[in-house]
């Protein structure tokens with residue numbers, strides 16, 4: 102399926118380890134109205150890599166997380182939730198500098214008009230140090246996931262590169278969810294430079310068209326051609342590059358010259374965020390089951406529909422039978438999407 106084989110070492114005890122941000126989502130309870138008119142929010146664990154890790158754990162994989170939380174009630178809420186989900190938190194350290202938990206307030210004006218208001222000054226997740234990345238967790242894992250936001254600042258940036266080095270040393274497959282959050286970065290040039298440096302080391306790269314556009318500001322792809330985007334990464338470590346297009350589906354390119362297009366399934370959309378994280382969890386899970394790329398994309402696309410039809414991201418991550426059932430019901434025409 103790829104020239105650079107993506108093979109998961111079955112002798113390793115852990116399926117999946119994610120490194121990066123552990124945060125809080127505060128999702129508006131009064132939906133379909135602006136934030137100015139919202140008075141109550143529900144607290145969930147958030148942060149893209151946390152959501153993906155929770156998704157993988159719900160799907161039945163053995164998972165661990167490497168990150169840093171604030172020394173406060175929110176930090177303990179996050180760690181407690183991960184533990185109850187069966188995620189190994191021995192790689193989650195606690196900040197002692199007075200840093201705070203990153204917050205994402207979500208505004209759900211309509212199913213298609215959603216935005217996020219981030220509070221990310223002095224956040225604990227970006228304080229993770231390279232020396233705190235536990236080599237044995239990565240050595241024991243089949244798959245490492247990194248996410249781009251952790252590259253925004255030191256020392257978290259160096260921690261990600263340390264994790265990448267360990268993964269290479271211990272032959273873990275590396276997936277990169279680009280997870281580009283502009284408000285975390287200060288300069289476009291710096292953003293593109295670090296994203297590109299990290300992406301060169303990764304075997305599977307997943308991002309939206311806009312995220313790849315941000316990386317390509319350093320080199321020409323004026324027509325925003327997905328094929329040109331993917332081809333660049335095959336000159337480095339990547340065997341699979343996935344470019345996501347929201348409701349229009351996604352396309353996976355492999356380094357043997359093939360491409361696979363996945364349509365999205367119908368969904369009764371409550372809000373759009375969480376689609377990418379659940380898609381990544383479903384897709385990576387499929388690959389780890391030994392499924393081919395189209396089957397893995399289909400599973401990711403259905404997992405995304407389940408999450409965007411729910412109020413939360415992390416808490417709505419489905420179990421495998423729910424996803425299979427969703428696909429079956431779509432194929433039978435039992436699920437109609439929203440018109441938007």
Ligand SMILES: Nc1ncnc2c1ncn2[C@@H]1O[C@H](COP(=O)(O)OP(=O)(O)O)[C@@H](O)[C@H]1O
Pocket residue numbers: 309345346347348349350351364365366367368370373374375376377378380401402403405406409
């Ligand atoms: N409105 C939608 N209806 C059905 N599926 C969707 C919708 N939006 C996203 N998806 C699914 O989720 C996947 C990832 O969504 P996308 O919006 O591209 O990523 P992100 O959330 O990272 O921006 C898509 O490829 C598609 O399968």
Ligand SMILES: O=C(O)C[C@@H](O)[C@H](O)C(=O)COP(=O)(O)O
Pocket residue numbers: 124126146147148149150152205217373374375376377378379414
């Ligand atoms: O990543 C964050 O900090 C916020 C997430 O927890 C949030 O729920 C979200 O935006 C998910 O993003 P997506 O899956 O890329 O849509």
